Structures are given as structure tokens and as C-alpha cells.
Amino acid sequence: MFIIGLGTAAPLQRYTQPECWDAFQRAGSFPNLSSRSRAILKKVLCGDSGIATRHLALDSLAEAFELNPDTLHARFVKHAPALAITAAQRALADASCTAGEMDAVLVSTCTGYLCPGLTSYVNEQLHIRADALALDLVGQGCGAALPNLRTAEALVAAGRAKKVLSICVEVCSAAFYLDDAPGVLISACLFGDGAGAAVLSSQAAANRRRVEWKFGVSRLVPAERELLRFEQKGGMLRNILSPKVPPFAAAEVSLLLDESVKTLAIDRAAITGWIFHTGGRDVLLALRDKLGLSDADVRHSTAILREFGNVSSPTVFFVLQAALNAAAAGRLWWMSSFGAGFSCHGALLEVEPLK
Numbered sequence: 001m002f003i004i005g006l007g008t009a010a011p012l013q014r015y016t017q018p019e020c021w022d023a024f025q026r027a028g029s030f031p032n033l034s035s036r037s038r039a040i041l042k043k044v045l046c047g048d049s050g051i052a053t054r055h056l057a058l059d060s061l062a063e064a065f066e067l068n069p070d071t072l073h074a075r076f077v078k079h080a081p082a083l084a085i086t087a088a089q090r091a092l093a094d095a096s097c098t099a100g101e102m103d104a105v106l107v108s109t110c111t112g113y114l115c116p117g118l119t120s121y122v123n124e125q126l127h128i129r130a131d132a133l134a135l136d137l138v139g140q141g142c143g144a145a146l147p148n149l150r151t152a153e154a155l156v157a158a159g160r161a162k163k164v165l166s167i168c169v170e171v172c173s174a175a176f177y178l179d180d181a182p183g184v185l186i187s188a189c190l191f192g193d194g195a196g197a198a199v200l201s202s203q204a205a206a207n208r209r210r211v212e213w214k215f216g217v218s219r220l221v222p223a224e225r226e227l228l229r230f231e232q233k234g235g236m237l238r239n240i241l242s243p244k245v246p247p248f249a250a251a252e253v254s255l256l257l258d259e260s261v262k263t264l265a266i267d268r269a270a271i272t273g274w275i276f277h278t279g280g281r282d283v284l285l286a287l288r289d290k291l292g293l294s295d296a297d298v299r300h301s302t303a304i305l306r307e308f309g310n311v312s313s314p315t316v317f318f319v320l321q322a323a324l325n326a327a328a329a330g331r332l333w334w335m336s337s338f339g340a341g342f343s344c345h346g347a348l349l350e351v352e353p354l355k
Contacts, residue, residue, distance in 0.1 A: 001156045003211040003349075005095025005199035006321045009086035010055035010192070010308060011079065017052065020189070021045035023061035029178055037180045044189040050281030050302065054192035054309035056173045057083075064176060064188075069235035076112030076174035081121035083195035084169040087314070088126060091165070091197035095205065099126040102199075103161035104133035106151055108144035108168045108313050110230065110340070111175040111237070122167065133161070141228065141340030142277055144168055144313035145196065146347055150216040152200045162202050168313035169195035175230070175237040183241035190280050192309035196317025209324065210352040214332075217260050217346050219252060224342040246282040250290035252344040253336050257291070260346055266332070273323060273333030273351060274298060277315045278305040300326065313339070327354055 015023075024030055024041055033041075057079040058064055084107060092099060105128055107118040114120075117136030122128070133155070140147055145168045152164040172191035177184055204210045227242040253276075261268045274293060278284050278301045288298050295302070300322045304311075308318060316337050323333070330353035338344040 001153045001213040002201050002204045003198050003213060004201045004205040004208070005091040005093070005097060006317060006324070007087045007090025007092070007094055007197045008194065008314065008318050008321055009083045009090065010194040010311070011057045011083070013058055014053050014055050015061060017045045017049065017189070020054070020061060023064065026062070027065040029065055033178070034180050037185055040182055040185050041189065044186055048281070049189065050284065050305050051190065051309045052306045055194060057171055057193045058173055064173060065178070067176065067178060067236065072174045072236055073112065076171045077114065079171045079174070079193065080109060080112055080169050081118060081125070083171070083193065084118055084122050084167050084197070085125045087169070087195035087197040088122060088165055088167055091199050095199035097163065097199055099128050101163050102128055102132055102165045104135065104152070104155055104164045106135045106137060106148050106164065106166050108137040108140060108148045109170060110139060110141050110144065110313065111170045111172055113138070118169065139340070140313070140343065141230070142279070142310070142312045142315070143337040143339030143341070143343045143345050145316045146216060146335070146337045146345035147218065149198070149200070149213065149347065150218070153213055153216060156200060156202045164200040165197065166200055167195065167197045168317065170312040170314060172312055175239065177233070177236055177238040184239060187239040187241050190310045192311045194308060194311035194314050194318065196314030198317060209330070211324070212350045213347060214350050215260065215264060215348040217256060219256055219344045221252070221342045224248065225340070227342050229340045245279070246286040248342070249279060249283055249338045249344070250286035252338060252342070253287060253346070254290045256336070256344055256346045257334060260348065264348065271332045271334050272329055274301070275316055275319045275323060275333055275335035276301040277337040278310055278319070279338070280310055281305065300328070313337070330354060
């Protein structure tokens with residue numbers, strides 16, 4: 001399977017972290033938070049969190065504090081289809097493909113719920129064939145992109161599809177929640193909105209750098225699902241984020257990588273590119289240190305985190321696109337995502353060396 005087109009999208013509204021801190025202080029709910037909670041918010045938003053700006057589907061930051069089920073759902077309904085469609089259109093254009101060529105459309109999200117799902121809206125607006133497989137994947141959190149791509153791989157390998165449109169979209173601002181739990185507060189400071197899409201094909205595209213999906217693998221550790229997940233409270237999604245996530249995620253990624261290298265009988269030194277779901281600064285630092293990488297190795301993930309924050313499942317699309325746009329050296333690249341479950345995913349890409 002080949003990745004022949006990539007596209008990303010984010011809301012036009014872009015806010016700095018200090019602007020978010022100012023908005024928090026003006027919010028009517030701010031005095032209800034404990035002094036410890038206010039200190040956490042100030043530290044993350046005004047300190048060195050690795051994030052400079054985030055794109056949010058909000059006309060003003062005051063909207064971020066309109067926290068009730070109907071408002072949050074309306075935000076998802078308005079923005080999730082639009083972001084998904086824009087990312088998909090850009091991926092199709094990048095692949096020089098038409099929507100009519102797609103044999104399947106796979107959409108992943110965890111920040112809202114629609115029935116029929118997002119594929120109904122995407123397929124309608126893009127004029128996807130009525131007989132194309134439309135599959136909505138939910139509940140996989142930040143790690144969803146790689147299971148989505150592995151599903152596409154299975155369809156292509158089975159001969160059920162020649163071309164597949166893979167989309168991940170998250171309106172994280174439709175899943176904000178505020179209380180005195182540190183994980184909830186930090187989540188509100190880290191996550192941004194966005195979508196990523198890829199066109200997958202059984203054949204490499206002519207006249208473009210070849211990116212071939214060689215191998216995908218996953219690990220699910222249900223005993224640790226409380227580290228990172230959503231729960232429902234007051235009719236709204238409430239993110240649970242444990243401080244144990246950075247070292248645990250790094251250990252799981254390392255284990256998955258070691259097992260994959262052994263299975264494929266390749267030298268780990270042959271892997272020259274690293275495409276990581278960022279999570280946050282502490283997660284990225286833990287990944288770097290656990291895997292013995294340099295700042296240069298994780299520079300593309302670092303750059304995406306700085307500009308967009310954690311955009312959840314679309315993140316690896318943003319990072320892969322950034323690496324390709326920067327003409328990063330080719331050969332073997334490792335891509336990894338992780339999230340609710342606790343789940344961890346990895347993929348080996350063979351990227352054509354630059355000529």
C-alpha cells in the first residue's frame with residue numbers, strides 16, 4: 001500500500017497560550033477553581049509547555065467556557081464535517097485523484113458522536129460513489145490514525161479496494177471540561193482542533209516521492225485504560241489524563257518498536273525518520289529519551305506541537321506531511337501513535353530517498 005496524497009486542515013482562528021491564560025482569568029468559572037488549579041493553568045499556559053499556539057473552532061476564546069452538552073455537540077456538528085472535508089479535498093488534490101476513484105472512506109474521531117456518522121457528510125460533499133464502503137471508527141482516541149490506516153491496508157491487500165480515503169478529525173474544543181482535576185485542566189491547555197487525511201493506493205503514484213506502507217502493528221493494554229480515556233460527566237466528555245502517561249507511552253512505543261524490528265529482521269539503525277504523535281512536551285521528551293533519539297530526530301513532531309498543540313488523532317498526518325514537505329531524508333521511517341485503551345500503534349514506512 002502506498003500513501004499517494006496527504007492533506008491537513010485546522011480552524012482559521014489561532015490563539016497563543018498567553019491569550020488562553022488571559023481568557024481563563026476573565027471566565028466566570030475561573031474563581032470557582034482552587035488556587036492550585038489556577039496555578040496549574042498559569043504554569044502550563046505561560047510556561048515552557050512546548051506549545052506556542054493552538055487552532056480552535058471558536059470565534060472568540062470566551063466560547064471555550066460555554067460548557068453544556070448542547071453547545072458542545074453543536075460545535076462538533078458544525079466543525080467536524082467541515083474540517084474533515086477540507087483535509088480530504090487537500091489530500092485528493094495532492095494525490096491528483098478525484099473523489100470518484102475512492103473505493104472506501106474511513107473516518108476516525110473521538111470528540112463527538114453523529115449517527116449517521118461523519119462519512120455521510122464527507123461522502124455527500126465530496127460526491128463519493130454510493131457503492132463505496134463508508135466506515136466510521138470511534139473510541140480509539142489520539143491513537144486512531146494508525147488503526148484507520150491498517151484498515152485501509154487490509155482492504156487494499158484483500159483486493160477489496162484500489163484506493164482508500166483515510167480521515168481523522170477532532171474538534172477537541174467540543175470536548176473541553178473544567179474542574180479541579182489536574183488532568184482535566186492540563187487537557188484544556190494542550191489540545192487543539194484539526195483534521196488529517198491520506199489517499200492510500202495499491203499502486204505507487206508517478207512523478208512523486210514514493211511512500212510505501214510496509215508494516216503495521218498494535219498493542220492494547222486494557223488494564224491501563226484509566227491512564228488515558230474519556231468519561232461522561234454531566235452529559236459531557238471529560239478527559240482523564242494521568243501523569244503516568246509520558247513514561248508509560250514511551251515504554252510501550254519502545255517495546256513495540258523492538259518487537260517490530262525483530263519481526264522484520266531489520267537493523268534499527270536503518271530507521272532514519274521518526275513520525276510521532278506528540279501528546280505533549282513531556283510525552284515527546286520521554287519518547288526521545290527512551291528511544292535514544294536526538295532533538296533533530298523529533299524536530300517535525302516538536303514543530304507541529306509548537307504550532308497546533310495536541311490535535312489528537314490527526315497529529316501523525318500533520319507530522320508526516322511536515323517531514324515530507326521539509327524533504328527529510330528517505331529510507332525507513334517509523335510512525336507511532338498511542339491513546340485511549342491504553343493502546344499503542346506503530347508502522348514502518350519506506351520513503352524514497354531524495355535524488
